[in-house]
Amino acid sequence: MMEKEEIFSKVLRAGRRTYxxxxxxxxxxxxxxxxxxxxxFTNDDGSFHYKKHKIYLYKEDFSEFNSILQEMTDYxxxxxxxxxxxxxxxxxxxxxxxxxxxxxENQETVTATTEKFTDVDFDDI
Numbered sequence: 760m761m762e763k764e765e766i767f768s769k770v771l772r773a774g775r776r777t778y779x780x781x782x783x784x785x786x787x788x789x790x791x792x793x794x795x796x797x798x799x800f801t802n803d804d805g806s807f808h809y810k811k812h813k814i815y816l817y818k819e820d821f822s823e824f825n826s827i828l829q830e831m832t833d834y835x836x837x838x839x840x841x842x843x844x845x846x847x848x849x850x851x852x853x854x855x856x857x858x859x860x861x862x863x864e865n866q867e868t869v870t871a872t873t874e875k876f877t878d879v880d881f882d883d884i
Contacts, residue, residue, distance in 0.1 A: 766790060775799045792816040 767782040779795040794814045801807045816824060 789818070791818065792821075
């Protein structure tokens with residue numbers, strides 16, 4: 760089957776994950792959005808493969824989808840803040856015990872880390 764025509768695309772690289780946002784056209788000429796998460800996995804022999812998950816989002820669902828996404832992301836930020844703590848659980852994470860930093864220096868690191876994120880607003884689509 761032929762791949763639907765891509766009209767507009769954006770890519771968000773986030774560590775081992777890459778998110779693809781693609782506006783595509785239906786046979787009738789209407790537009791819809793696909794969001795694809797691609798995650799890279801490395802095998803023991805050094806080779807790698809990707810696992811992909813795709814969401815199809817149609818115009819009639821944009822408003823409610825955007826509303827719920829905003830509500831959920833706001834909830835997470837309000838409950839857990841913007842610090843990324845999941846890095847501690849990666850098998851190659853190494854904490855630097857030799858360098859005791861003050862709270863203000865730690866905050867600067869967190870701010871620098873979160874500045875790398877891209878704000879995606881579905882209203883722009």
